[in-house]
Amino acid sequence: MKNETVKILTIFRNGLAFLYAWLVLCSAMAFAVFGASEISVSYLFKLLILCSWASLCFSICFFSDTFKKKGFIFCLTLFYISFIPFEILMFYAMKLFVTGGSIIMWSIFAVIVASLYITCILIDRFVMKKKADVYTEKLNSYLRHN
Numbered sequence: 001m002k003n004e005t006v007k008i009l010t011i012f013r014n015g016l017a018f019l020y021a022w023l024v025l026c027s028a029m030a031f032a033v034f035g036a037s038e039i040s041v042s043y044l045f046k047l048l049i050l051c052s053w054a055s056l057c058f059s060i061c062f063f064s065d066t067f068k069k070k071g072f073i074f075c076l077t078l079f080y081i082s083f084i085p086f087e088i089l090m091f092y093a094m095k096l097f098v099t100g101g102s103i104i105m106w107s108i109f110a111v112i113v114a115s116l117y118i119t120c121i122l123i124d125r126f127v128m129k130k131k132a133d134v135y136t137e138k139l140n141s142y143l144r145h146n
Contacts, residue, residue: 004063004064004065007063008059008060008063008064009059011055011058011059011063012055012056012059013055015054015055015058015059016051016052016055019051019054019055020047020048020051023047023050023051024039024044024047027039027043027047043094043095046090046093046094047094049090050086050087050090050094053083053086053090054083054087057079057082057083058079058083061075061076061078061079061082062075062079072124072128073121073124076117076120076121076124080113080117084113
């Protein structure tokens with residue numbers, strides 16, 4: 001249990017550092033493109049909160065022994081369920097979603113989320129099938145020789 005906690009905390013720390021640095025750089029570029037002269041400390045703090053929650057959810061959902069045993073699709077679904085509602089709330093707090101939004105805005109958001117989810121599942125299925133085929137082939141080869 002202690003090793004699992006250390007592993008999860010290490011992944012959380014590394015994920016938070018990477019994600020926050022990446023999003024601050026992307027935000028700076030987006031602000032520059034749209035003509036903003038500065039990024040507020042409040043925005044950066046909210047971005048840190050969002051990144052912290054994302055890293056925590058990711059670390060627990062994908063690296064906790066309890067959830068890993070249930071499979072990738074379960075972990076991915078749990079991550080989406082735990083992260084996306086918080087993400088939406090933070091987008092409103094960060095003024096990325098200013099009003100209640102339009103049907104088009106929510107449709108775009110839903111399409112992005114669904115397409116990323118489906119892409120992850122397809123990659124998992126194709127990669128895992130290939131790995132399973134290689135494993136089965138090596139196991140059969142070993143059994144034939146013994």
